[in-house]
Amino acid sequence: MAALFVALALSAHATMVGQDSFETSNFSTIWSQTEGVTIQKSGGARATGGFARLKAAGGKLEGDFAAPGDSSRALTDFSIEFFLRMQNGEGRLHLQIEGARNSSHPELTLGCDAKKGWGISSGTSGASWRAIAGLKPITAGAWYRVRLVGRDWGQTNARCTLQISDAAGSAFTTPSIRLDGLSTSMAQPARQFALNNIGGNSAVDVDEVSLAAITPYKGAIVRDVDTKTLFGKVMCGYQGWFGAPGDGSSERGWRHWTKGPGPLADGNAKVDLWPDVSELDPGQRFATGFKMANGSPAEVFSSFQRPTVLKHFEWMQDYGIDGVFVQRFAADLQNPGSLEHCNAVLANCRAGANLHGRAYAVMYDLSGLPAGKIDTVINDWRALRNQMVITEDPAYLDHRGKPVVAVWGIGFNDHRNYTLAECRRLIDFLKNDPEVGGCTVMLGVPSYWRTLNRDAVSDPALLDIAAMADIISPWTVGRYTTPAAAARYAETTLKLDQAWCSRRGIDLLPVVFPGFSWHNMKGDPSDQIPREHGRFLWSQFCGAKRDAISMVYVAMFDEVDEGTAIFKCVNDVPTGEKSKFVTWEGLPSDFYLKMVGAGTKLIRGETSLETRLSSQR
Numbered sequence: 001m002a003a004l005f006v007a008l009a010l011s012a013h014a015t016m017v018g019q020d021s022f023e024t025s026n027f028s029t030i031w032s033q034t035e036g037v038t039i040q041k042s043g044g045a046r047a048t049g050g051f052a053r054l055k056a057a058g059g060k061l062e063g064d065f066a067a068p069g070d071s072s073r074a075l076t077d078f079s080i081e082f083f084l085r086m087q088n089g090e091g092r093l094h095l096q097i098e099g100a101r102n103s104s105h106p107e108l109t110l111g112c113d114a115k116k117g118w119g120i121s122s123g124t125s126g127a128s129w130r131a132i133a134g135l136k137p138i139t140a141g142a143w144y145r146v147r148l149v150g151r152d153w154g155q156t157n158a159r160c161t162l163q164i165s166d167a168a169g170s171a172f173t174t175p176s177i178r179l180d181g182l183s184t185s186m187a188q189p190a191r192q193f194a195l196n197n198i199g200g201n202s203a204v205d206v207d208e209v210s211l212a213a214i215t216p217y218k219g220a221i222v223r224d225v226d227t228k229t230l231f232g233k234v235m236c237g238y239q240g241w242f243g244a245p246g247d248g249s250s251e252r253g254w255r256h257w258t259k260g261p262g263p264l265a266d267g268n269a270k271v272d273l274w275p276d277v278s279e280l281d282p283g284q285r286f287a288t289g290f291k292m293a294n295g296s297p298a299e300v301f302s303s304f305q306r307p308t309v310l311k312h313f314e315w316m317q318d319y320g321i322d323g324v325f326v327q328r329f330a331a332d333l334q335n336p337g338s339l340e341h342c343n344a345v346l347a348n349c350r351a352g353a354n355l356h357g358r359a360y361a362v363m364y365d366l367s368g369l370p371a372g373k374i375d376t377v378i379n380d381w382r383a384l385r386n387q388m389v390i391t392e393d394p395a396y397l398d399h400r401g402k403p404v405v406a407v408w409g410i411g412f413n414d415h416r417n418y419t420l421a422e423c424r425r426l427i428d429f430l431k432n433d434p435e436v437g438g439c440t441v442m443l444g445v446p447s448y449w450r451t452l453n454r455d456a457v458s459d460p461a462l463l464d465i466a467a468m469a470d471i472i473s474p475w476t477v478g479r480y481t482t483p484a485a486a487a488r489y490a491e492t493t494l495k496l497d498q499a500w501c502s503r504r505g506i507d508l509l510p511v512v513f514p515g516f517s518w519h520n521m522k523g524d525p526s527d528q529i530p531r532e533h534g535r536f537l538w539s540q541f542c543g544a545k546r547d548a549i550s551m552v553y554v555a556m557f558d559e560v561d562e563g564t565a566i567f568k569c570v571n572d573v574p575t576g577e578k579s580k581f582v583t584w585e586g587l588p589s590d591f592y593l594k595m596v597g598a599g600t601k602l603i604r605g606e607t608s609l610e611t612r613l614s615s616q617r
Contacts, residue, residue, distance in 0.1 A: 036197065037061060044207045045083035045143040046170070051207035054093070054197035059204065062194035065211060074099065074189035077214035079149045079386065082195070083207040086114045088140050092199035094121065097150065099188025107188060108160065110148065110179075114138050114202070118164070120179060134177050135164055142167035143207070149176065149214065154189035172435045216389045217350050223394065224357025225322050230399040230471070230507070231550050234600040236557035236566065237363070238312075238324035240303040240345035244286035247302035249344070251337040256561060257288075257300055259521055264300070265289025267578035272517040272526065273560040274581050276568035276589040277301050284308045290574035298574040303558070304341055306348045312558065313352030315567060319590070320597035323359030323397065324349065324557055325406055331368035333376050346388075353395035361397040362390070363406035363444070366418055374422040378429050381405065385436040399440045399507075400470065405430055408444030408475075411462040413455060420461045427468050442471035442509065447479045447493065450500055455479070472501055473509040477555050477564060478516055481529045483539035490543030498547055512540035512599075513555045514592055517563030517582045527563070527582050534587070534595050537566075541599040542609055552603055554596055566592035 036059030037052055044051040052061060065075045084093065091114040096106040111121040111129065118132045138144070145165035152158050161176035193211075197204045225233075243255030254263070259270040265288065277285045277299050284305050290298035301308045316323065326349045332338035346362070353360040362384065364377050384390045391403035398404065407430070409416065410423045430439045446456035449466060455475075456462060466472055474497060480486045494510055501508045515531035518524055531537065544552055556564050563582055568589040573581035584591065601607045 040205075045085070045145070046208065048208075051083075051205050052209075054195065054204045054206065056201045056203065057198055059197035060194060061206065061209070062192060063209075063211070064192055065190050065213075074154070074191040075150075075213055076153045076155070076189050077151050077216060078153070078190050079147060079212050079214055080193055080210070081145070081147045081212075082209040083143050084112065084146050085143045085205040085207075086112075086138055086140050086199075087203045087205070089114045090199055090202035091138075091140070091204050092197070092202070093204045094194075094196040094198055095146075095148065096194045096196065097148075097153075097190050098192040098194070099154065099190060106194075107153070107158075107190070108150075108179075110162070112138065112146075114140055114199075118162070132162065132177060132179065134174075135162075136166070139167045143205075145170055145172070147172065147176070150190055151214070151216070171433070174434075212387050214387050214389060215347075217354055217393050217395075219351055219354060221354045221394050222357035224317070225359050227323075227359040227395055228398045230397065230404065230509070232604045233322040233359070234552045234554060234596060234603055235322055235359070235361075235397075235509075236316075236324045236554040236596070237327060237559070238349060238360075238557050239327050239559050239561075240309070240349065241327070241329070241341070242301065242303045242558070243341060244300060244302040246286065247304045249302075249304045249337070249341055251341065255302075255341065263289045266576035269520045269576070269579040269581075271560040272520050272563040272580075272582045273565050273569045274298065274573045275300060275558075275560060275565075276570045279311060279568075280308060288574075290576060290579075292574055293572055303345050303348070306344075306351060309345065309348035310352045310355060312567060313349070313356040313358055315590075315593055316358050316557075317356040319593040320600050321358075321554075321557075321593070322600060323353060323361075323395075325361050325363040325553070327363050327365050327408075328380070329365045329367070330373075330377050330380075331370075333380050334373070346384075346390075350390070350393060350395065354393070358395065359397040360395055361404040361406065363408055363442075365444075366407065366409035366416070366423070369416075369418050371417040371419065371422070374418060374426050377407075377426055381430065382436050402438055402440040402470075404442060404471075405439045406442040406444060406471075406473070408473075410443050410465060411445050411449055411456050411459075413446070413457045420457075420459060420465060424461075424465050424468070427465065431468070431470075440470045441468070442473055443469040444473050444475055447474045447476050447489075449474055450493075450497055467504055467506075469506055471507045471509050472497070473511060473553055475555075476511045477513045477562070478529065483532070483535055486536065486540045487543050490540075490547055494543065494549075495547050498549070507551065508549065509551050509553050510544050510549055511553045511555050512537060512544065513564045514566055514595075515563060515582075518561065520579050520581075521561055526580050531585060533585055534591065537592070537595060538599070541602055545602055545609055550603065552599065554599075566596050568593065 036055045041050045093112045095110040097108040098106045109121040111119050117137050118135045119129045147163045150160045160179050163172045163176040165172055241256045257264045258268045262268055285299040287297040287299055292298050326346055332342055349360050430441050448454040448456045452458045480489050498508050514537040516529035517527050519526035557567055559565050571583045
């Protein structure tokens with residue numbers, strides 16, 4: 001499966017002009033350029049190593065929206081970005097989007113005139129001009145960042161938007177402007193673009209030209225859960241990190257099922273629970289080296305496969321679970337194979353949430369991220385917003401009028417390499433960046449974040465960062481082990497956390513979990529925190545309700561590695577001498593799905609604390 005977003009017709013760095021490694025020969029193999037273009041070897045909008053100068057009338061750069069070697073491809077949803085500079089007050093530039101090669105009738109001619117500003121022209125000569133309202137005049141000699149986004153190109157509802165930065169700016173400080181009145185009767189999917197200098201004797205400079213395919217969700221939409229608020233919601237964490245040989249990914253191996261290289265077989269299992277795959281089609285089940293008690297092959301699933309993830313969201317719908325936070329692991333964003341998996345899982349969850357009327361949001365897990373790499377997350381969020389247009393998705397979760405994005409792993413005392421200062425910068429970006437900020441930010445923090453002890457760093461800067469949050473979610477997995485201990489935590493810690501947050505206008509999202517076991521992964525005792533036939537999880541729902549909590553996070557939907565999963569698992573576990581698996585204690589495979597659905601009704605006030613646990617069996 002292809003990645004969610006892919007730069008097209010570009011070099012490996014996703015830009016063509018302004019890279020240190022830029023060579024004229026590389027430019028001409030992908031782009032066509034006339035004799036009216038010269039390559040400047042230094043300077044540029046970002047001073048990154050040069051730019052292209054479109055000299056007196058006739059200077060032209062043009063290129064395909066297709067990837068190299070795929071000249072037949074055209075795009076319905078795309079973006080083109082570049083930096084632009086007019087040398088003097090006579091400069092004129094046309095950006096043309098064409099649906100047919102070398103067409104004399106482009107679908108769009110966007111004009112920039114140093115005197116008249118921005119407008120839409122007709123034809124290649126700019127015979128007519130219709131000014132675009134709301135854009136500032138162009139200042140000669142200043143670099144401007146330009147972003148044009150085309151949507152549903154080639155259809156009757158084709159549209160596009162334009163954003164221009166301030167002079168000498170690299171960030172967009174104003175919203176995009178919709179370009180209306182396009183000639184959609186002749187529109188075709190975008191195949192080519194051209195940058196033409198039509199400004200007489202005035203040179204025009206362009207830099208950092210880049211293209212991208214945009215992949216908005218365009219499938220069926222079921223509206224069931226209210227995605228505009230987190231209040232009254234029970235959301236699960238969705239790891240989605242499981243893969244198997246033959247699942248279609250480029251990694252071609254076991255992912256998260258095994259603790260080392262080699263087959264998924266006795267002694268190499270990483271998981272403690274065994275998933276129930278009986279509802280999956282044969283092509284979605286992957287045989288392992290384990291055998292079931294009856295001698296049949298023990299099978300698992302891959303989160304890379306869309307039908308499997310859709311089945312998981314179908315279960316959420318069936319049992320009344322509101323949705324998930326999709327885990328996006330920051331350390332994986334730097335590896336192409338892992339990024340491919342992350343992107344596929346997010347796309348699968350997007351489809352599942354829309355098709356089954358659930359809510360979803362992105363959660364960045366910072367675990368394992370090296371120091372100095374927080375820009376990996378920042379750039380990924382830019383890509384998700386600009387190219388996947390994820391927050392425009394009807395199923396994407398909003399809260400208090402803004403899209404929710406979670407950052408997990410702030411302030412733990414387990415010797416993480418990234419710093420609190422880096423976390424602060426990431427939060428500031430997600431809240432305040434003029435282009436892709438404006439988010440409701442949820443922070444996953446240690447259980448004892450407020451008192452700065454036990455699992456939390458003792459640095460007071462953690463409290464300053466917590467005060468920046470819109471939602472705080474203390475991580476409680478493994479912090480208590482019995483219903484009585486869970487009740488004490490709710491009374492002595494959770495209630496005070498709630499008071500701290502309320503004084504600052506911050507919402508609290510407590511974490512509940514059904515049990516815990518990572519024997520096969522870590523060698524610790526099996527069934528380390530017993531589920532007690534559901535009593536342990538239900539006691540936590542009850543504690544949250546007594547503290548008047550209005551939202552809950554369940555860890556996790558599919559986490560079989562650490563034995564916290566609530567989706568369907570089996571009692572008939574594989575047999576092995578070295579690997580030992582935890583059962584469902586004889587309960588039906590859907591028992592915990594039913595319980596979380598009942599917990600959702602409890603949090604919303606649709607049932608009372610007197611609801612008997614036995615009624616959920």
